Amino acid sequence: MEAGLYAAFLMIDRETVKNVAKLARLGLSEEEVDTLGKELSAILGHIAILREADVSGVSPTAHASRLSNIMREDIVQPSYPPEVLLANAPDQEDNCLKVNAVLEES
Amino acid sequence: MTELYKLSISEAGELLRQRKISAVELTRAHLDRIRAVDDKVRAFTLVTDDLALKQAEEADRRFESGATLSPLTGIPLAIKDVICTKDITTTCGSRMLEHFKPPFDATVMERLNAAGAVMLGKTNMDEFAMGSSTEHSAFFPTHNPWDLERIPGGSSGGSAAAVAAGMAMGAYGSDTGGSIRQPASLCNVLGLKPTYGRVSRYGLVAFASSLDQIGPFARTARDTAVLLQAIAGADPLDSTCSARPVPDYSAALNGRSPIYRGIKGMRVGVPEEYWVEGTELGVVEAVRADIEILRELGAEVSDVSLPHTKYGIAAYYIIAPAEASANLARYDGVKYGYSYRDTDDMWEAMEKTRQYGFGQEVRRRIMLGTYALSSGYYEAYYKQAEKVRALITQDFDRAFERFDVLVSPASPKVAFRIGEISDPYQMYLQDVFTIPANLAGICGISIPGGFSDGLPVGLQLLGNIYAEDVILRVADAFERVTDYHTRWPKALP
Numbered sequence: 001m002e003a004g005l006y007a008a009f010l011m012i013d014r015e016t017v018k019n020v021a022k023l024a025r026l027g028l029s030e031e032e033v034d035t036l037g038k039e040l041s042a043i044l045g046h047i048a049i050l051r052e053a054d055v056s057g058v059s060p061t062a063h064a065s066r067l068s069n070i071m072r073e074d075i076v077q078p079s080y081p082p083e084v085l086l087a088n089a090p091d092q093e094d095n096c097l098k099v100n101a102v103l104e105e106s
Numbered sequence: 107m108t109e110l111y112k113l114s115i116s117e118a119g120e121l122l123r124q125r126k127i128s129a130v131e132l133t134r135a136h137l138d139r140i141r142a143v144d145d146k147v148r149a150f151t152l153v154t155d156d157l158a159l160k161q162a163e164e165a166d167r168r169f170e171s172g173a174t175l176s177p178l179t180g181i182p183l184a185i186k187d188v189i190c191t192k193d194i195t196t197t198c199g200s201r202m203l204e205h206f207k208p209p210f211d212a213t214v215m216e217r218l219n220a221a222g223a224v225m226l227g228k229t230n231m232d233e234f235a236m237g238s239s240t241e242h243s244a245f246f247p248t249h250n251p252w253d254l255e256r257i258p259g260g261s262s263g264g265s266a267a268a269v270a271a272g273m274a275m276g277a278y279g280s281d282t283g284g285s286i287r288q289p290a291s292l293c294n295v296l297g298l299k300p301t302y303g304r305v306s307r308y309g310l311v312a313f314a315s316s317l318d319q320i321g322p323f324a325r326t327a328r329d330t331a332v333l334l335q336a337i338a339g340a341d342p343l344d345s346t347c348s349a350r351p352v353p354d355y356s357a358a359l360n361g362r363s364p365i366y367r368g369i370k371g372m373r374v375g376v377p378e379e380y381w382v383e384g385t386e387l388g389v390v391e392a393v394r395a396d397i398e399i400l401r402e403l404g405a406e407v408s409d410v411s412l413p414h415t416k417y418g419i420a421a422y423y424i425i426a427p428a429e430a431s432a433n434l435a436r437y438d439g440v441k442y443g444y445s446y447r448d449t450d451d452m453w454e455a456m457e458k459t460r461q462y463g464f465g466q467e468v469r470r471r472i473m474l475g476t477y478a479l480s481s482g483y484y485e486a487y488y489k490q491a492e493k494v495r496a497l498i499t500q501d502f503d504r505a506f507e508r509f510d511v512l513v514s515p516a517s518p519k520v521a522f523r524i525g526e527i528s529d530p531y532q533m534y535l536q537d538v539f540t541i542p543a544n545l546a547g548i549c550g551i552s553i554p555g556g557f558s559d560g561l562p563v564g565l566q567l568l569g570n571i572y573a574e575d576v577i578l579r580v581a582d583a584f585e586r587v588t589d590y591h592t593r594w595p596k597a598l599p
Contacts, residue, residue, distance in 0.1 A: 012477070016477075017473070020473055020476050020477045020480060021473065023476050023480060024431060024435075024460075024472050024473060024476040025435075025438070025453070025456050025457050025460060026457060026460045026461060026464075026469060026472055026473065027454075027457035027458045027460060027461030027462075028461065028469075029461075032469075036469075036470065036473055039470060039530055040470075040473060040474060040477065042530075042531060043423065043474060043530060043531055043534075044474075044477075046419075046420065046423075046531050047420040047423055047424060047487070048420075049416065049417060049420050050417060050420045050421065050424070050487070050490050050491060050494055051486075051490070052417075053414065053417050053490070053493070053494045053497065055490065055493035055494065055497065058493040058496050058497060059493070059496060060489055060492030060493045060495070060496060061492055061493075061495045061496040061499055062316060062492055066303075066547065066571065067303060067346065067348055070345045070346075070349070072342055072345075080209055080210075084209045085209060087207065087209065088205075088206055088207060088209075088441070088442035088443070089440075089441060089442060090439060090440070090442075090443075090444075090445030090447065091445070091447070097440055097441060099440055099452065100449070100450055100451060100452040100455055101450070101452065102452055
């Protein structure tokens with residue numbers, strides 16, 4: 001990995017912050033766009049040490065369990081009644097979750 | 107007789123079985139203690155008095171009828187508020203889940219309930235377990251029983267403080283990067299992070315699924331063994347939970363048992379890379395002295411190198427936020443939790459729900475994780491971090507070919523003042539000694555290892571995968587010749 005490529009990442013500008021926030025569906029105040037940009041730049045600056053690690057020939061490890069594919073019979077289990085699952089719902093109607101319109105009218 | 111809340115679980119269990127005390131008396135003693143000191147410590151987000159007394163009565167009926175007993179029958183415990191408790195509010199320290207009542211029990215809770223344990227309440231934590239001080243709780247900070255002006259560590263700060271202050275005989279927490287071991291260290295109690303896959307994560311609200319483990323807090327090694335025993339083992343509801351048989355953790359600690367051999371000849375490694383700049387002198391001195399004690403007990407102590415240690419924090423702060431950003435995508439204001447309703451626009455509702463429902467640190471980590479996983483940065487950050495994780499795991503694999511246990515400080519600092527650390531990265535550095543074990547999936551424990559200017563120092567013992575019995579044996583042997591674990595905070599006698 002080239003050092004220059006990392007250096008280019010280290011300044012997280014307002015546009016990038018807004019873009020990432022949109023990907024995460026995270027609303028931010030204008031002030032937060034600035035502070036998060038600075039904080040993330042600083043954190044990523046520390047994290048850039050990763051580039052020094054010699055990882056040639058290393059396979060990525062996504063998991064610490066060192067187990068593989070624990071299989072079991074697929075047995076049908078009783079589920080919860082809808083009213084139990086909906087007890088925490090912010091809004092509901094006729095045993096369904098109620099949300100704002102997803103599709104806009106044309 | 108000494109105060110009931112100062113007993114260990116094994117002492118109290120003996121008295122319960124001999125019917126010298128009742129579970130109701132024992133539970134009342136702890137509820138009284140909570141009433142007396144928790145307005146200062148603020149370890150609990152919820153005290154479940156009625157449930158606790160009901161469970162205690164049930165435990166007493168078990169003792170009367172001679173029904174099946176467990177070492178935890180009638181023992182009052184505290185549960186970190188990240189573990190789902192059926193019909194009992196489980197907040198995760200977040201506004202997002204302030205009123206959330208899970209429709210099910212975590213597997214750990216099912217096992218504790220079956221054992222007849224008593225739940226005193228839910229304990230405070232950094233929001234979604236992200237933090238090292240419990241200051242990131244959306245509700246209030248928890249105070250360290252050893253100095254009420256200071257933090258108890260985190261994220262399981264409430265559980266550690268509850269056990270340290272005698273408000274619970276034991277507690278459970280979760281450890282993703284040190285969230286059990288670091289607060290245990292700062293509060294002078296034992297805190298054990300099991301091997302990844304030793305304990306079911308079903309019903310543990312997810313932070314970083316490849317790192318999270320539930321584990322116990324206690325005031326003795328023997329109690330820690332009993333608390334781990336109750337929750338360890340396979341669970342069909344968690345496919346990452348191992349089917350490997352669970353050993354009898356208490357057996358290896360019993361000095362009268364034929365298999366007890368102390369730690370004579372045990373190979374203890376001292377990782378060179380763990381003596382880093384920035385570790386407080388008082389911590390270094392206490393841990394050096396602890397290592398001498400292990401040597402005097404007959405352990406063969408020598409240095410070992412874990413060359414990739416310096417990359418641990420960087421790899422962790424890519425991997426954990428990346429997993430968190432995916433896990434926390436579920437909080438959308440639709441199914442449960444806080445929901446912003448003051449708009450007809452679906453996306454705006456979702457964005458504002460997440461803006462107002464999550465606190466600052468959680469938002470920061472979602473942003474960091476989303477960034478690391480986003481197109482163009484994935485290879486440079488996430489993929490690289492996963493490779494470094496493999497290297498860190500190899501370091502430990504090699505070390506455990508030559509050593510039975512590795513020792514280090516659990517935390518570079520003793521408990522710091524509330525508000526003292528405001529820079530996010532400085533806070534992340536508090537987990538420098540604990541993070542590598544999570545990345546490699548090995549087990550670790552912090553045990554009371556002395557004091558620096560009156561504040562507790564934790565000694566961390568790291569063991570190979572599924573070697574919880576080994577680290578517990580070292581903890582127990584150390585306890586037999588030291589009195590650190592018996593000391594009580596002066597602020598709360």
